[in-house]
Amino acid sequence: MFADYTWTELGSIFAMQGFAGLILFSVFVLMALGLAIIFGQMGVINMAHGEFMILGAYVTYLCSNFVEAFVPALFGVYFFFAMILAFFTAGALGALVEWSMIRHLYRRPLDTLLATWGLSLILQQAYRSIFGAREVGVTLPDWLLGSVPLTDIIEIPINGIFVMVLTLVIAVSVYFLMFRSRTGMQSRAVVQNRVMAGAVGINTEKVDRMTFALGCGIAGVAGSAFTMIGSTGPTAGQLYIVDTFLIVVFGGAASLLGTIASSFAISQAQSTMEFFLSGSMAKVLTLLTVVGILMLRPEGLFSAKIRR
Amino acid sequence: MINLKSFMARQDVLALLILAALLFVVMPMSMDIFRLNLIGKYLTYAFVAIGLVLCWGKGGILSLGQGVFFGLGGYCMAMYLKLESSTPEATAIQSTPGIPDFMDWNQITELPWFWEPFNSLTFTLVAILVVPALFAFIIGAAMFKRRVGGVYFAIITQAIAAILTILIIGQQGYTGGVNGITDLRTLKGWDIRSDDAKYVLYFLNGALLLGVLVLCQFVLKSKLGRLLVALRDKEDRVRFSGYDVANFKIFVFCFAAVLSAIGGAMFTLQVGFMSPSFVGIVPSIEMVIFCAVGGRLSIFGAVYGTLLVNWAKTTFSETFPELWLFGLGALFIAVVLVFPNGLSGLYRSYLAPHVDRWIFRKPPEGGSSGADPLDTPAFEPEPAARPAE
Amino acid sequence: MNTVTNNTDFLLAIENLTVSFDGFKAVNDLNLYVDENEIHVIIGPNGAGKTTVLDLICGRTKATDGSIKFRNRELTEMREHEIVREGVGRKFQNPSIYEDLTVFENLELSFPRGRSVWGALSFQRDAEVTGRVREIAEMVFLDTLLDMQAALLSHGQKQWLEIGMLLIQDPELLMLDEPVAGMSVSERKQTAKLLNEITKGRSVMVVEHDMKFVEDIAHRVTVLHQGKILSEGSMAKVQSDPKVIDVYLGH
Numbered sequence: 008m009f010a011d012y013t014w015t016e017l018g019s020i021f022a023m024q025g026f027a028g029l030i031l032f033s034v035f036v037l038m039a040l041g042l043a044i045i046f047g048q049m050g051v052i053n054m055a056h057g058e059f060m061i062l063g064a065y066v067t068y069l070c071s072n073f074v075e076a077f078v079p080a081l082f083g084v085y086f087f088f089a090m091i092l093a094f095f096t097a098g099a100l101g102a103l104v105e106w107s108m109i110r111h112l113y114r115r116p117l118d119t120l121l122a123t124w125g126l127s128l129i130l131q132q133a134y135r136s137i138f139g140a141r142e143v144g145v146t147l148p149d150w151l152l153g154s155v156p157l158t159d160i161i162e163i164p165i166n167g168i169f170v171m172v173l174t175l176v177i178a179v180s181v182y183f184l185m186f187r188s189r190t191g192m193q194s195r196a197v198v199q200n201r202v203m204a205g206a207v208g209i210n211t212e213k214v215d216r217m218t219f220a221l222g223c224g225i226a227g228v229a230g231s232a233f234t235m236i237g238s239t240g241p242t243a244g245q246l247y248i249v250d251t252f253l254i255v256v257f258g259g260a261a262s263l264l265g266t267i268a269s270s271f272a273i274s275q276a277q278s279t280m281e282f283f284l285s286g287s288m289a290k291v292l293t294l295l296t297v298v299g300i301l302m303l304r305p306e307g308l309f310s311a312k313i314r315r
Numbered sequence: 316m317i318n319l320k321s322f323m324a325r326q327d328v329l330a331l332l333i334l335a336a337l338l339f340v341v342m343p344m345s346m347d348i349f350r351l352n353l354i355g356k357y358l359t360y361a362f363v364a365i366g367l368v369l370c371w372g373k374g375g376i377l378s379l380g381q382g383v384f385f386g387l388g389g390y391c392m393a394m395y396l397k398l399e400s401s402t403p404e405a406t407a408i409q410s411t412p413g414i415p416d417f418m419d420w421n422q423i424t425e426l427p428w429f430w431e432p433f434n435s436l437t438f439t440l441v442a443i444l445v446v447p448a449l450f451a452f453i454i455g456a457a458m459f460k461r462r463v464g465g466v467y468f469a470i471i472t473q474a475i476a477a478i479l480t481i482l483i484i485g486q487q488g489y490t491g492g493v494n495g496i497t498d499l500r501t502l503k504g505w506d507i508r509s510d511d512a513k514y515v516l517y518f519l520n521g522a523l524l525l526g527v528l529v530l531c532q533f534v535l536k537s538k539l540g541r542l543l544v545a546l547r548d549k550e551d552r553v554r555f556s557g558y559d560v561a562n563f564k565i566f567v568f569c570f571a572a573v574l575s576a577i578g579g580a581m582f583t584l585q586v587g588f589m590s591p592s593f594v595g596i597v598p599s600i601e602m603v604i605f606c607a608v609g610g611r612l613s614i615f616g617a618v619y620g621t622l623l624v625n626w627a628k629t630t631f632s633e634t635f636p637e638l639w640l641f642g643l644g645a646l647f648i649a650v651v652l653v654f655p656n657g658l659s660g661l662y663r664s665y666l667a668p669h670v671d672r673w674i675f676r677k678p679p680e681g682g683s684s685g686a687d688p689l690d691t692p693a694f695e696p697e698p699a700a701r702p703a704e
Numbered sequence: 705m706n707t708v709t710n711n712t713d714f715l716l717a718i719e720n721l722t723v724s725f726d727g728f729k730a731v732n733d734l735n736l737y738v739d740e741n742e743i744h745v746i747i748g749p750n751g752a753g754k755t756t757v758l759d760l761i762c763g764r765t766k767a768t769d770g771s772i773k774f775r776n777r778e779l780t781e782m783r784e785h786e787i788v789r790e791g792v793g794r795k796f797q798n799p800s801i802y803e804d805l806t807v808f809e810n811l812e813l814s815f816p817r818g819r820s821v822w823g824a825l826s827f828q829r830d831a832e833v834t835g836r837v838r839e840i841a842e843m844v845f846l847d848t849l850l851d852m853q854a855a856l857l858s859h860g861q862k863q864w865l866e867i868g869m870l871l872i873q874d875p876e877l878l879m880l881d882e883p884v885a886g887m888s889v890s891e892r893k894q895t896a897k898l899l900n901e902i903t904k905g906r907s908v909m910v911v912e913h914d915m916k917f918v919e920d921i922a923h924r925v926t927v928l929h930q931g932k933i934l935s936e937g938s939m940a941k942v943q944s945d946p947k948v949i950d951v952y953l954g955h
């Protein structure tokens with residue numbers, strides 16, 4: 008299948024697809040980070056994760072419209088407020104959901120799966136009722152439009168670069184929050200031994216709620232970033248949920264580094280294959296490979312050895 | 316010969332009779348053929364839900380990919396019917412007559428090799444049972460031998476459902492794509508679209524369903540049924556009692572897959588088409604909710620749960636399409652948080668004691684009256700309180 | 705102590721057994737022998753590797769090195785259910801019974817017949833099964849509770865039920881991990897009696913912290929410390945060993 012292309016052409020194809028893959032990689036990482044906290048650290052299956060992300064996207068959309076209409080002077084930087092707002096909105100909804108549903112289900116992971124699926128249906132319908140079934144997009148400020156030419160055939164869009172930088176910043180903050188801060192340590196302690204953590208004076212209920220809210224908040228930020236490279240519809244979240252879960256499982260559920268590595272592998276495989284096969288076959292092959300590997304190596308790429 | 320009494324208690328016989336009366340007398344007498352056909356369609360999902368009772372309710376193995384097996388059964392049937400209605404005469408206007416129309420539209424000029432054997436009805440009927448069983452066996456063997464279970468199994472089966480859907484939609488030329496295999500007309504020359512045929516198929520479907528219920532009752536009342544419950548609770552203890560645990564899980568997963576496939580095949584026959592919209596993530600997880608509403612531990616409950624949810628879906632989405640998704644979502648949440656034992660749980664706690672008293676003239680027993688210990692809630696038990704040291 | 709022996713003398717012969725978890729050797733070059741009809745007790749401080757030794761014998765943990773021979777058959781290569789079928793029974797540290805089933809069903813499932821899928825489907829609850837279940841239930845003091853759901857038993861009764869589930873398999877080697885943990889004094893006495901009774905015709909390995917109980921039952925005691933044998937012999941000998949007093953009994 009490579010025969011029809013010259014080497015330079017192939018080189019640029021790989022570079023372009025590689026870059027498209029990097030954007031996909033950023034989206035995957037952003038979505039998977041929140042899930043890696045909720046699923047990997049807490050063991051909760053949040054099927055509504057995609058909808059939390061979409062919530063962030065809609066918040067950004069509302070912000071963009073609001074700023075454009077009322078304070079156009081700030082339009083160049085509205086995006087940063089929008090992201091913070093998205094984080095807190097999604098986080099607050101997350102805390103509410105944890106309080107009303109999840110906390111009753113910590114010992115029944117399969118039931119969480121069903122309950123959060125129900126939540127995802129409700130949220131989807133709510134978005135449809137409020138924002139309509141059509142996809143909406145945000146207006147980007149000028150400085151994010153356009154692209155940087157790298158060579159005469161390869162061009163890199165600025166919004167793509169911005170999303171990547173954003174991903175990097177968020178990933179690093181999550182790492183520090185979960186593995187270097189006191190809050191993160193407490194949350195991991197609770198996950199590993201709830202009773203013990205409670206006994207040494209950690210308020211486990213509060214930590215659970217905060218951790219869950221944090222994961223949802225990150226999903227909100229992911230959704231916010233998502234608006235820069237695509238439009239948002241009520242069911243957009245569901246499109247990604249399977250991929251995201253596979254990424255987290257493939258990476259080894261408890262490992263942040265694994266999540267990032269597997270996001271990278273999956274996004275690159277998919278976008279490179281996409282050029283040569285149809286989009287759907289690329290996706291089938293990618294997912295099939297991942298499922299195949301998981302069947303041979305259920306613990307994922309990076310696994311912690313734990314006592315059964 | 317296995318003694319029927321040994322696995323059908325009086326309550327079970329009664330439940331079976333009531334269901335039979337409902338399906339064979341009440342429904343046909345009170346509904347026109349359109350509605351009856353709709354009920355028949357719902358009942359094909361009940362096969363899936365019953366399989367989930369065994370697999371998930373009893374054995375604790377949640378598969379989010381049952382639509383895959385439903386689809387495999389349905390597609391096998393549809394391929395046969397499609398070939399029958401694609402005779403060279405009937406398809407004379409195509410550029411390649413004698414192959415299904417959607418292949419022709421997709422510039423395929425020859426029947427693909429895997430379609431060939433579906434010219435035979437015998438092969439098709441065998442395939443409906445064997446293909447899903449084989450597929451389930453491969454998945455089950457790969458996962459259970461490596462002790463993958465619980466949420467990982469759920470996520471991976473869900474991914475498989477997603478993969479198969481994308482594949483079917485992507486390979487339109489071979490599968491009919493997103494529209495599926497449509498315009499199915501006859502079975503061995505018998506017009507399946509006529510009202511008479513719909514009646515016959517409805518009764519056939521009902522009879523199959525009752526047969527499956529008896530079979531499942533037998534499995535559940537055998538030692539294997541109790542082993543499933545034991546597995547759900549203490550897998551290691553079963554293993555260290557000398558059982559090869561993976562084999563039991565593979566068995567029940569394959570069994571549930573075959574049941575789903577029978578449902579799928581009956582669906583194709585009654586509805587007249589098969590499409591990827593019955594294969595993917597969404598239908599698969601909805602089938603879980605049919606089972607959960609019925610009460611996840613009761614095979615009869617699964618049938619009623621399926622009927623109830625589908626009836627609600629049809630009624631609501633006709634009148635308030637907006638509200639239906641809210642309703643379905645709320646149902647998922649409620650069935651987990653508020654009534655985890657579903658319809659059968661409600662029946663057991665409120666109606667069963669009276670029924671037992673009136674019909675069997677049995678004095679109500681103290682405490683757990685008539686409750687089958689196998690049907691206790693599926694919660695992981697609370698941690699055994701450590702006694703004071 | 706034990707030089708390389710002709711294994712046939714022993715029911716169980718563990719030689720040079722090592723297991724390391726990411727470099728940490730939980731069991732380190734261990735040699736241990738169990739005679740026929742012997743009650744062999746393993747004691748030692750928390751984390752000494754006692755449970756791990758039992759895990760290794762019954763195949764729950766795979767050995768890094770060394771051999772475990774049961775009646776001269778190598779166990780380290782076998783899968784868990786095969787080891788059970790060889791005649792090794794194992795009780796877990798936390799009572800591990802099927803809470804949703806009745807006492808009768810718990811025992812019945814452990815009855816060694818119909819262990820394949822088809823065997824389980826065609827299994828009949830015949831007179832042999834019921835008779836055996838009643839016999840065992842009586843031994844473990846549960847004969848009046850056969851129809852009770854196992855979740856409703858007291859902690860001590862659960863421990864007994866699990867012992868009963870092992871007895872019904874009639875293993876030649878029975879391994880019990882802390883069988884009296886969490887039992888009342890009278891329950892302990894009853895359990896000691898039970899153990900003395902069930903060892904007739906089989907060997908038993910017991911892990912226990914309760915010294916009084918160990919004294920009651922042990923024929924031979926092995927003290928483990930950091931995955932190695934610290935001392936071995938009769939209870940009296942072990943109790944007077946200064947090394948043992950220092951690391952275990954002292955405090």
Ligand SMILES: Nc1ncnc2c1ncn2[C@@H]1O[C@H](COP(=O)(O)OP(=O)(O)OP(=O)(O)O)[C@@H](O)[C@H]1O
Nearest residue numbers: 313314315725730749750751752753754755756757
């Ligand atoms: N799968 C495993 N992975 C890592 N470490 C393990 C594993 N299994 C056991 N260990 C370690 O091996 C050591 C021995 O554990 P073991 O449970 O055998 O001790 P024990 O003697 O039974 O203690 P206790 O009296 O508390 O029951 C412990 O330090 C434990 O943490």
Ligand SMILES: [Mg+2]
Nearest residue numbers: 754755756797
């Ligand atoms: Mg121990």
